[in-house]
Amino acid sequence: MQFDIRHTITANNTLICRGEFSPGEKVALLGNSGAGKTTLLRLLSGLLPSTQGAVTDAGVPMGHGWQNQVTLVHQQPVMFAHHTVAQTIAYGAKYNRVHALPMSHWLQRLDLEALTDTSCAKLSGGQAQRVALLRALATGRRWVLLDEAFSALDSARLLAACDIVADYCRLTGAGLVVASHQEAPQRFLCQSAYLIDENVGRYEANVFSALNSRIEGQLWSTLYVTADQIEHGFLRVCLGDDPLYVSQPEHWQEGHARVSIAAGDVSLAIGVEHQTSMVNRLAATIIEIRPREDDRMLVSLDVGGQLLRVLISPWSCARLGLQQGQAVFAEFKVGAVQWHGQL
Amino acid sequence: MITSALFLTLKLALTTTLFLLIICLPLASWLANTRSWLKPWVESVVALPLVLPPTVLGFYLLLLMSPQHPVGAWWQSTFGQTLAFSFWGLVIGSMAYSLPFVLQPLQRTFEGQGRQISEAAYTLGASPWRAFWDIRLPLALPGLVAATVLGFAHTVGEFGVVLMIGGNIPGQTQVLSILLFDQVESLNYTLAHQIAGGLVVTSLLTLFSLYRWNSHAAVRVG
Incomplete structure (x- = not known):
């Protein structure tokens, strides 16, 4: 995935990001809140057209969200209230004709087995977040972008969710971009980092040196x-x-x-x-x-x-x-x- | 007489509601998401029937449908009859008159969904078309029901537009509200009471069931 973007957010606020993630690369997206992490993720997933510049994937311009090979898990999990958990995950898999994935095993690992017939409208925040993650993985897409997708999970579930994401990447060869205010998922999952500071992004080959240098006073x-x-x-x-x-x-x-x-x-x-x-x-x-x-x-x-x-x-x-x-x-x-x- | 007027009223209301839904679903979906400069203009035009006297609407529609006007002339040459004083003339008039009652509940519902619903569907590979049918429309069901009921009930209750462009032809354009007017004019109060009372009771029951159901569905109507 290559990108060279100048995206005008407001008149005097332009996000400038340039970089390249190789296929299957697992990248931590770092930056203070409001730095533009969500905007960059929306640009990379084709949901937001950039005002200037382009994103390409495997040499092809990144199409609209429904045409490309990128899936995004939103910060606030989006639940389709008319679906049950099983239906919504099946909907995620509807356009996936490539990868057979162990969804039932993953449902079990995330303690969602008993909820498969529950309406998505009745899930708690943490449950919705786990369902949204699995629904996105069901797509089998080549890039998974996670925007604070673990924020409502307790530590045991967080670990299980990270394991599942790592499993997914192993099975499909997919790449990953993880924005998270908790460091644990990034330390578990990522190899490299992309930092956005004062509206300018830069690539850092080692996620740990990027994360470690961000902890103030503690090296x-x-x-x-x-x-x-x-x-x-x-x-x-x-x-x-x-x-x-x-x-x-x-x-x-x-x-x-x-x-x-x-x-x-x-x-x-x-x-x-x-x-x-x-x-x-x-x-x-x-x-x-x-x-x-x-x-x-x-x-x-x-x-x-x-x-x-x-x-x-x-x-x-x-x-x-x-x-x-x-x-x-x-x-x-x-x-x-x-x-x-x-x- | 009352049976044919009742039948005509139901046929008119059903046809009008059906055509309005076909027009309003894409229009409401567009209005809910667009940031176009056209939006306030479209909204104003669509809301006009709420504030204009129905006779104003009827007057212009009548002019439009007359064989002297290109639209009316085209209709006559294509279908072999005038648009004014016909059932389809009534359908067009009713659609103009009831448009805001179908459009607005739908627009409010789609607005309430926000852009994230569509976006989430896109990230799963659903095109805008599929996202609309698979996700947004099922989620808009309460608004859809409200729009249908209000459009239907409002068409049953119209008078001015129908009188202007439909006249009072039994079996063709004489709907219940016109028949009621006719009976009062000829001092036939027994039949007038039956029609008026019937309309009050059915309208009340319709609205009551809508609001009752809506309090469960938690969507505001009107």
């Missing part, structure tokens, strides 16, 4: 690891050869996974020490030490080829005599590691 690092096995009630993941322990997530499987760590939660040590409590300990090399405006030192570490950022006080920095290229150990508690899903 986060995301590490790509391999989930291994349960040990002492914790999940052991591997970063290269080093083991790392995380609180056991509700769902996990062996294989690639992502975890994030806040820079303030890591401490640095030199030399081997014996730990009494369950502490993660990674061998690292200092890439750079930089003082920050808030009187703390930002230390960038290389851990198995990945970047881990650590904030320490100048006093610790001086006491340990840290310098660039030095070998150290990064230590942090199990609870400091956030599980950010598997793709």
